[in-house]
Amino acid sequence: MILATINKSKQLLHFSLIGRVQLEEMEPGRQEVEKLLADLSPGFRLLTDLGRLDSITVDCAPKIGEIMELCDQKGVSLVVRVIPEGSKDIGLNILSLFHYAHRPRTVTCETMVQAAEALSL
Numbered sequence: 001m002i003l004a005t006i007n008k009s010k011q012l013l014h015f016s017l018i019g020r021v022q023l024e025e026m027e028p029g030r031q032e033v034e035k036l037l038a039d040l041s042p043g044f045r046l047l048t049d050l051g052r053l054d055s056i057t058v059d060c061a062p063k064i065g066e067i068m069e070l071c072d073q074k075g076v077s078l079v080v081r082v083i084p085e086g087s088k089d090i091g092l093n094i095l096s097l098f099h100y101a102h103r104p105r106t107v108t109c110e111t112m113v114q115a116a117e118a119l120s121l
Contacts, residue, residue, distance in 0.1 A: 001017075001018040001019050001021070001025065002015075002016070002017060002018070002021065002025050002026070002028070002029030002032070003015075003016040003018060004016075004029060004032045004033050004036055005036070006036045006039055006040060008039050008040070010045075010119075010121070011040055011041060011043065011044040011045060012044065012045050012046075012047060012119065013033070013036060013037070013040060013044060013045070013046050013047070013071070013076075014047045014049065015033065015046065015047065015048050015049070015067070016048075016049040016050075016051075016052065017048075017049070017050055017052075017053045017056060018052040018053065019052065019053070019054050020054050020055045020056075021053065021055070021056040021057070021060060022056075022057050022060070023057055023059045023060055023063070026060050026063035026064070027063065029063070029067070030063055030066055030067050030070070033067050033070055033071070034070055037070060037071070037074045040074060041075070042074065042075025042077075043075055043077045044074065044075065044076055044077065045076070045077060045078040045079075045080065045119055046071055046076050046078070046079045046080070046104075047080050047081075047082070047115060047119065048079065048080070048081045048082070049081075049082045049112070049115075050081065050082060050083050050084070050089075050090065051082050051083075051084050051111075051112065053090075056090055061090075061091070061095065064090075064095055065095050065098065065099040066099075068095060068096065068099035068100055069099045069100075071100075072099065072100045072101055072102050072104070075102070076100075076102075076104045077104050077105065078104055078105050078106075078107070078118075078119070079096075079100075079104050079105070079106045079107070080106075080107045080108075080109060080115045080118045080119055081106070081107070081108045081109065081115075082109050082110070082111065082112055082114075082115045083108055083109075083110070084110050084111065
């Protein structure tokens with residue numbers, strides 16, 4: 001499952017991958033992110049939560065790249081990732097090199113509490 005939501009007043013997009021994520025879920029998730037980005041201003045922050053991710057198929061990588069590019073085009077300034085276990089790292093650092101042309105600041109955390117601190121929430 002993909003869950004995307006925003007907090008407009010905090011200029012925050014929250015993107016979560018939950019359970020077993022497969023390719024057919026990615027395009028609707030990308031479309032949702034695209035809609036949500038319309039309500040955010042350049043300089044917004046992105047919180048990516050992999051804490052409840054069980055697995056993701058390899059063929060999802062291009063769609064994740066598209067989501068990164070959408071965020072980059074809109075002007076994301078800070079990317080905070082919650083990756084509680086090394087086994088849940090799905091290669092976001094490598095994808096970032098190819099899909100974040102503007103190189104937003106990136107912070108990787110093990111817990112949501114650490115992420116909240118990094119976002120000054």
